[in-house]
Amino acid sequence: MGLDDRKLAVLRAIVEDYVATQEPVGSRALVERHQLGVSPATVRNDMAVLEEEGYIRQPHTSAGRVPTDRGYRLFVDRLSRVKPLSPAERRAIERFLVGAVDLDDVVHRTVRLLAQLTRQVAVVQYPSLARSSVRHLELVPISTTRLMLVMIADTGRVEQRLVELPTPIPAEDVTDLRRLVNEKLVGSRLSETPPLVQALVEEAAPHLRGAMTTLSTVLLETLVERHEERIALAGTANLTRGGLLDFQGSLRPILEALEEEVVMLKLIGEAESTTTRVLIGDENEIDNLRAASVVSTGYGPGATALGGLGVLGPTRMDYPGTIATVRAVARYVGELLAQN
Amino acid sequence: MGLDDRKLAVLRAIVEDYVATQEPVGSRALVERHQLGVSPATVRNDMAVLEEEGYIRQPHTSAGRVPTDRGYRLFVDRLSRVKPLSPAERRAIERFLVGAVDLDDVVHRTVRLLAQLTRQVAVVQYPSLARSSVRHLELVPISTTRLMLVMIADTGRVEQRLVELPTPIPAEDVTDLRRLVNEKLVGSRLSETPPLVQALVEEAAPHLRGAMTTLSTVLLETLVERHEERIALAGTANLTRGGLLDFQGSLRPILEALEEEVVMLKLIGEAESTTTRVLIGDENEIDNLRAASVVSTGYGPGATALGGLGVLGPTRMDYPGTIATVRAVARYVGELLAQN
DNA sequence: GACTGGCACTCGCTACAGACGAGTGCCAGA
DNA sequence: TCTGGCACTCGTCTGTAGCGAGTGCCAGTC
Numbered sequence: 001m002g003l004d005d006r007k008l009a010v011l012r013a014i015v016e017d018y019v020a021t022q023e024p025v026g027s028r029a030l031v032e033r034h035q036l037g038v039s040p041a042t043v044r045n046d047m048a049v050l051e052e053e054g055y056i057r058q059p060h061t062s063a064g065r066v067p068t069d070r071g072y073r074l075f076v077d078r079l080s081r082v083k084p085l086s087p088a089e090r091r092a093i094e095r096f097l098v099g100a101v102d103l104d105d106v107v108h109r110t111v112r113l114l115a116q117l118t119r120q121v122a123v124v125q126y127p128s129l130a131r132s133s134v135r136h137l138e139l140v141p142i143s144t145t146r147l148m149l150v151m152i153a154d155t156g157r158v159e160q161r162l163v164e165l166p167t168p169i170p171a172e173d174v175t176d177l178r179r180l181v182n183e184k185l186v187g188s189r190l191s192e193t194p195p196l197v198q199a200l201v202e203e204a205a206p207h208l209r210g211a212m213t214t215l216s217t218v219l220l221e222t223l224v225e226r227h228e229e230r231i232a233l234a235g236t237a238n239l240t241r242g243g244l245l246d247f248q249g250s251l252r253p254i255l256e257a258l259e260e261e262v263v264m265l266k267l268i269g270e271a272e273s274t275t276t277r278v279l280i281g282d283e284n285e286i287d288n289l290r291a292a293s294v295v296s297t298g299y300g301p302g303a304t305a306l307g308g309l310g311v312l313g314p315t316r317m318d319y320p321g322t323i324a325t326v327r328a329v330a331r332y333v334g335e336l337l338a339q340n
Numbered sequence: 341m342g343l344d345d346r347k348l349a350v351l352r353a354i355v356e357d358y359v360a361t362q363e364p365v366g367s368r369a370l371v372e373r374h375q376l377g378v379s380p381a382t383v384r385n386d387m388a389v390l391e392e393e394g395y396i397r398q399p400h401t402s403a404g405r406v407p408t409d410r411g412y413r414l415f416v417d418r419l420s421r422v423k424p425l426s427p428a429e430r431r432a433i434e435r436f437l438v439g440a441v442d443l444d445d446v447v448h449r450t451v452r453l454l455a456q457l458t459r460q461v462a463v464v465q466y467p468s469l470a471r472s473s474v475r476h477l478e479l480v481p482i483s484t485t486r487l488m489l490v491m492i493a494d495t496g497r498v499e500q501r502l503v504e505l506p507t508p509i510p511a512e513d514v515t516d517l518r519r520l521v522n523e524k525l526v527g528s529r530l531s532e533t534p535p536l537v538q539a540l541v542e543e544a545a546p547h548l549r550g551a552m553t554t555l556s557t558v559l560l561e562t563l564v565e566r567h568e569e570r571i572a573l574a575g576t577a578n579l580t581r582g583g584l585l586d587f588q589g590s591l592r593p594i595l596e597a598l599e600e601e602v603v604m605l606k607l608i609g610e611a612e613s614t615t616t617r618v619l620i621g622d623e624n625e626i627d628n629l630r631a632a633s634v635v636s637t638g639y640g641p642g643a644t645a646l647g648g649l650g651v652l653g654p655t656r657m658d659y660p661g662t663i664a665t666v667r668a669v670a671r672y673v674g675e676l677l678a679q680n
Numbered sequence: 681g682a683c684t685g686g687c688a689c690t691c692g693c694t695a696c697a698g699a700c701g702a703g704t705g706c707c708a709g710a
Numbered sequence: 711t712c713t714g715g716c717a718c719t720c721g722t723c724t725g726t727a728g729c730g731a732g733t734g735c736c737a738g739t740c
Binding site: 364366367368369380381384385387388398401402403404405 | 730731732733734735
Binding site: 237252 | 443496498502574592596
């Protein structure tokens with residue numbers, strides 16, 4: 001059973017009004033606020049159909065209608081177009097992001113900006129190590145049996161890790177090790193390094209063999225097994241906006257999910273490209289987030305994503321506005337990172 | 341008007357019961373649960389005095405008594421002794437912290453551990469840069485006019501910053517710069533570096549002068565002006581424990597404060613020594629945290645603090661237990677860091 | 681003088697009843 | 711196909727009443 005244009009207009013009006021007022025919307029209010037050109041009774045009939053199809057529901061018999069997750073989905077897919085950002089917003093983005101001094105700074109500014117503009121919880125993934133390549137590796141002796149390994153990636157990420165050597169090694173050997181790993185690994189993508197690292201061990205001079213072996217283990221562990229994905233979070237206080245109506249009364253599950261890096265990565269870190277994803281309510285695979293919606297996208301120079309970013313809010317959110325903001329911020333960040 | 345022993349016992353009983361049940365405690369319940377050896381009527385008289393002195397209050401006329409911030413203060417100062425940790429807890433701490441591979445790892449594990457043990461929000465400051473000394477400085481060329489400056493501190497902290505050079509410089513000059521800054525700065529405390537950095541510029545060979553000047557600005561900015569204090573946070577979901585009774589109904593101000601690094605640093609980062617601080621309710625200078633209590637301490641090898649850590653929770657918290665846990669965790673972390 | 685039992689009182693909480701009103705579903709008619 | 715009208719539902723609000731936890735006070739006891 002298809003929905004004609006007017007029914008869709010009614011759904012759109014319901015979503016817009018509900019998002020704005022956070023109160024169930026009735027047929028009378030609807031015809032008053034939107035130029036639908038028909039009477040409340042007609043709207044009621046349309047509502048009955050929409051309800052039957054699962055796009056809206058009534059919290060209780062004598063109340064107005066509220067969009068369901070499915071209703072929001074239809075709204076997002078077919079009834080809304082992405083709002084262009086206001087010049088003020090564009091300026092805000094630029095102003096906020098220029099002057100960032102390093103990657104950390106970029107990420108932190110971005111996440112705050114996103115939280116502020118959308119008035120929701122923002123999540124930004126650091127550029128994925130898997131998609132970075134090695135710019136430089138540094139070995140700093142801490143003691144004769146300990147080295148600090150510092151890897152600098154082309155995305156600006158800097159990762160360190162302590163290396164415990166099996167036997168003490170002299171300073172010259174550290175220099176040799178440093179030279180060797182840099183010669184072999186600089187410039188290669190992290191995902192491609194495992195065979196190279198393997199080769200390093202095999203080709204190492206006998207007296208370096210032991211140290212190189214441990215070093216290679218650490219390298220593989222740290223850089224490739226991608227425990228080291230990172231995220232930044234901001235705007236959790238925005239969860240309390242809108243009383244306790246959103247998130248069906250309890251912030252608990254949401255806060256718990258937000259603290260699990262793994263969960264958040266799954267949510268926003270899977271972006272391979274810079275297309276925007278919208279997950280509404282129970283479309284979400286993470287149980288704790290069944291009462292929330294997530295708008296996310298990849299960011300990066302061009303169309304390939306270095307990492308993901310997004311926002312999380314109530315299913316009752318301003319989707320067009322949020323989508324526009326998320327995209328715009330991602331684009332700016334992508335450009336910013338491309339400059340380095 | 342002094343409080344005799346029994347009145348103090350009554351106060352202690354009220355605090356303990358209220359913390360346990362989260363409900364105003366009446367005179368009858370009190371004599372039943374604690375061996376006070378007197379009748380409810382007597383307890384009521386004592387309560388009247390305690391209320392007059394501002395240690396407890398009645399939420400409403402026909403309700404039991406609840407400790408005031410002042411009451412908790414008295415309880416903490418005079419009526420409680422720090423609970424020794426259970427062996428299980430000690431083991432949990434050790435198990436959780438061994439195997440940390442670098443500073444980030446230590447900090448993250450610590451903050452999670454603390455949140456888990458105290459069931460509250462935990463905050464851990466990274467070892468303060470101001471109290472670290474330079475172990476190594478690395479300069480990595482990004483382009484002919486850009487360097488990545490990486491500083492490795494003896495506390496394990498690694499900070500990076502992009503340096504935009506006024507004019508392109510050749511690779512050999514970068515090597516020279518690296519040698520120079522390392523010769524001068526390695527081993528010195530960050531707080532002592534400004535004159536050394538100054539000297540570096542003055543003593544630099546003419547062709548390095550320009551680069552060294554920008555480099556020194558960045559060095560001073562990044563390392564000394566201590567914007568770069570960092571903190572880690574965990575357990576925000578614990579704020580929702582105990583319904584909405586704690587924090588007078590709104591998590592908003594708390595969540596807002598937790599997101600402000602500056603605020604958090606002020607709260608736990610001022611520790612100069614490893615003594616424990618307890619801030620109860622409105623003793624707190626931060627308005628947003630007037631409804632919360634904070635238990636914090638410095639951690640570090642020996643008695644000097646490298647940084648601070650602590651937990652934040654409702655004023656109605658298990659102070660003896662929390663204090664014990666915070667101290668224990670701080671001690672373990674201190675030892676762990678001393679090993680590096 | 682300190683403690684106790686008793687008693688009147690306060691007041692928040694719950695339950696219940698009734699009025700109100702927003703909003704619906706349905707139907708007959710245009 | 712749309713519309714006006716109407717009966718109906720049901721959540722919310724208001725007011726009342728009863729309950730019970732807990733208090734404050736007082737007179738009596740040790």
